[in-house]
Amino acid sequence: MASPIGIFDSGYGGLTIFQKIREALPAYDFLYLGDNARAPYGTRSFEVVYEFTRTAVAKLFACGCPLVILACNTASAKALRTLQQDDLPKSDDPARRILGVIRPTVEAADALSRTKRIGVLGTEGTIASRSYELEMAKLFPQIRVFSEACPMWVPLVENGETGTPAADFFVKRHLESLLAQDEEIDTLILGCTHYPLLLPQIRKFLPPSVSVFPQGECVAASLKDYLTRHPEMDARLSRGGNARFLTTEAAERFSRAAEVFLGGNAEIAAEHIELRDECF
Ligand code: DGL
Numbered sequence: 252m253a254s255p256i257g258i259f260d261s262g263y264g265g266l267t268i269f270q271k272i273r274e275a276l277p278a279y280d281f282l283y284l285g286d287n288a289r290a291p292y293g294t295r296s297f298e299v300v301y302e303f304t305r306t307a308v309a310k311l312f313a314c315g316c317p318l319v320i321l322a323c324n325t326a327s328a329k330a331l332r333t334l335q336q337d338d339l340p341k342s343d344d345p346a347r348r349i350l351g352v353i354r355p356t357v358e359a360a361d362a363l364s365r366t367k368r369i370g371v372l373g374t375e376g377t378i379a380s381r382s383y384e385l386e387m388a389k390l391f392p393q394i395r396v397f398s399e400a401c402p403m404w405v406p407l408v409e410n411g412e413t414g415t416p417a418a419d420f421f422v423k424r425h426l427e428s429l430l431a432q433d434e435e436i437d438t439l440i441l442g443c444t445h446y447p448l449l450l451p452q453i454r455k456f457l458p459p460s461v462s463v464f465p466q467g468e469c470v471a472a473s474l475k476d477y478l479t480r481h482p483e484m485d486a487r488l489s490r491g492g493n494a495r496f497l498t499t500e501a502a503e504r505f506s507r508a509a510e511v512f513l514g515g516n517a518e519i520a521a522e523h524i525e526l527r528d529e530c531f
Contacts, residue, residue, distance in 0.1 A: 253489040255280035256474075257316030259307050262290035262409050263505075264445030265322030266512045268352065269494075271467030272320070275475050278490040282316055286526065287500035291405040292325045293374020293443070300376060304330035305338060309529035310497075312347055317487045319349045320474065324442045325374045327351030328382040342531035348484060355473030356440060356466050357386040360394060363464060364438040367391075370429050370461070371398040373442035374405060383442055397436060399429040401443075408445040411508065413452070422452040430458070440464040448512060496521040 256276075258269045262285045269283055286292075286307055292300050304326040311319045321327045331351040339345055360369055371383045378400040387396050403421040412418055430436065439461050441447055453463065478485040498505035498521050505521040513519070 253280055253491065253493075254315050254317050254487050255282040255493070255495070256488060257281075257308070257311030257314070257319035258283045258322050259304070259311060259319055259326065260285055260321075260323040260444055261292040261303075261325065262287040262405075262445070263448070263508055263512055264405070264408065264443065266509055267444050267447040268320070268322035268467050268470050270513060271471040272474055273494065275471035276478075278492055280489045280491045281494040282311060282314055282497065283494065284311055284497045284524075285499070285505060287409070287498050287505060289499060290409055291374065292323065293376045293405055294402060295376065297329050297376075300325060300329040301333055303526075305334060305531075306526045306529045308334060308349060309531050310524065310526055312342070312344075312531060313529060314497075317344070317347050318484055319347075320470070321349060321351045322444050322470070324352055324382075324444060325376045327353045328373075328377045328380040338531050346483075350474070350477065352444065352466060352470050353382050353386055353442075355470050356442070356464070357383065357390055358473065359469040360387065360438070360440070360464070361391045363462065364394065366435045366437040367394045368433055368435045369394055369396055369438045369440060369464075370433075370436040371396055371440045371442045372401050372404075372425060372429065372446060373398065375400045375402050377442055383440065395433070397429060397432045398442075399425050399432070401425040401446075404449060405443065405445045408448045413449055418449060418452050419455070422449055423456045426453065426456045430461075436461060438462050438464050441466060497524045498522070499524060499526055
């Protein structure tokens with residue numbers, strides 16, 4: 252059986268991470284799962300995000316993925332630790348692995364900020380979890396983190412409203428509110444994988460002195476490094492250069508949107524799946 256790398260997100264956002272991972276590891280096979288029918292996750296409770304993420308990861312495991320990347324900050328903030336510590340050890344193959352996006356992002360943060368004052372934008376769930384502040388305090392206590400939840404941004408992306416006046420309005424509002432907290436922020440972490448899809452609007456309202464942190468590139472580089480350090484996992488992964496896409500929404504709808512997000516000339520035939528009682 253082929254053993255692709257599983258990539259999970261609540262919807263389309265993880266495609267921004269998938270794209271960078273694929274550029275870094277073009278020979279590998281990938282299986283992407285977007286839980287579009289139940290997105291957004293960002294406004295949901297810990298229990299619900301954990302339960303949704305657990306069933307999605309179990310589905311990717313059942314499809315043969317020995318390694319799953321949570322290409323979702325909300326799931327990484329709220330479900331990753333419980334999945335790694337409580338669920339994986341009890342599974343029938345405890346050598347499988349689940350990795351998130353927050354740790355690799357924080358690991359790269361110090362090198363990118365000169366003022367050591369970093370802004371983080373994310374969903375309500377990610378910001379309320381304070382995961383970025385906590386990870387940063389562990390690795391780089393000299394860095395100050397200023398954060399802002401942007402609850403309207405994911406619905407704008409999931410509903411194809413990125414180029415509209417509504418997107419301008421909500422992007423401007425949250426950037427102003429973040430920068431009002433601190434004027435010396437020089438690096439902005441888009442702590443939600445959907446947000447790069449709003450990059451043109453973000454750049455429009457962000458002062459040129461502030462750089463947007465490249466989360467996709469960092470996660471991809473960190474995964475590449477992980478595979479070099481874990482040859483036992485690397486040996487389990489198949490190489491055919493293929494990618495398959497699963498969605499809990501209508502397959503057609505996903506295919507159309509994913510083609511836009513992946514840069515226009517990608518042809519995608521997504522498959523619809525149901526997530527019910529999958530377990531590890
Ligand atoms: N793209 C996800 C994230 O990085 C989740 C967004 C959502 O479903 O609210 O946080």
